[in-house]
Amino acid sequence: MKPVAVARFLILVAAAALIIVSMRYPMWYMYLDSNNFPNGIGMSVWATHPGDPEDIAQLDGGLKEVNVLNHFIGMKEISKETMLIFTVLPVVLVIAAIACVAAALFRRKWTSLAVVILFAAISVGGVIVLVYSLYSFGHHLDPTAAIKIDPFMPGIYGEHQLAQFTTYSNFYWGTYLLVIAFLLILAAWVIDIISFRREREGLTAPPGE
Template sequence: MKAYTKVLMIVAALSLGLLFMFPMWKIYLQAPQYPEGLELHIWVNKLAGSSESVLQNFNILNHYIGMEPIHADSFAELQYMPYIVLFFIVTGVLIGLAGKNKLVLGWSLLLLVSGAAGILDFYLWLVKFGTNLSPTAPIKVPGMTYIPPLLGSKTLLNFEALSLPGLGSLGIFLGITISLLVFLLNRKTAGKAQTATTKHALV
């Protein structure tokens, strides 16, 4: 590996640090009771909001339609996800220093699969909370579920929900994109070197 591709691989690994600096995902909710809107932030290790009362207000609204209260303790993933991210950061830096292109590809694909698994897990959260409704809810509509959108907007009775990636997710995108670029650049360089060696041998 060339020196600059080693640096790029290290940058790819360190990009995942954005997950500790910004939320991974954001859910916006508007309702007549809260015309200014509520903004729930999902971090790699916690749930928070644009203000301290956001999570409480989300749970108040959820109570009316029979949803379970949302608490960080309900999600075991928030306990171990930080360690998974740290694993990718450390191994990515070590792979960059080692300069092994096959390891770069393996790291990229594993990060891609882990990111896809995270999105699937998030969707299953939404399904669980949107369909596991209390039969004693103040507001009951037969056959109605309240699954927030995984991505984009959705109307749920008189609620408007919008779900979008946060800046933390940019770290995963950069990690995958830059590391795949490193792999392709290294393969191209290796191919040129092989061609030059073959020509030299024929002369």
């Protein structure tokens, strides 16, 4: 096997491994600070479920406390049972990992491109679902809730002010590993483009060249 083919194989297998490993880490997290919670409360979101942030021992509370606050303002509960994405996303990511391995084993003109398209679609879909979920949580409030607030859009990234709370949200290693995996998949696609172009040029070159 040529060195370029070996590199392509290893790149795609590494991408598949990163996709699987990414599910062990949070993809996104959010903290809320206020006078009532001087150490803050927070939550993290994995591909498979929502839960407490990794530094929960240093905080005043985690997902349970976030859901208690959500209940008072009429926001629906954040849980694996109430959000279909936590059932769908793990399956989709496993399919993407399998597609990477399949592309590594079967070198065809379309295999790496197919994985690029698949992963790009998953990425765009994931962002759309995240934005829609946050919008839905902040705008579909129970009108009979104990505390009335105006509909709002929770922050996806950075620091924001929500009533008496300061919120801070950011992406984490679950997302970063997927970004790295996508870059590796793109690299494999570029390798294929260059390799197949050189092969075609070699086949069409005049005899003796």
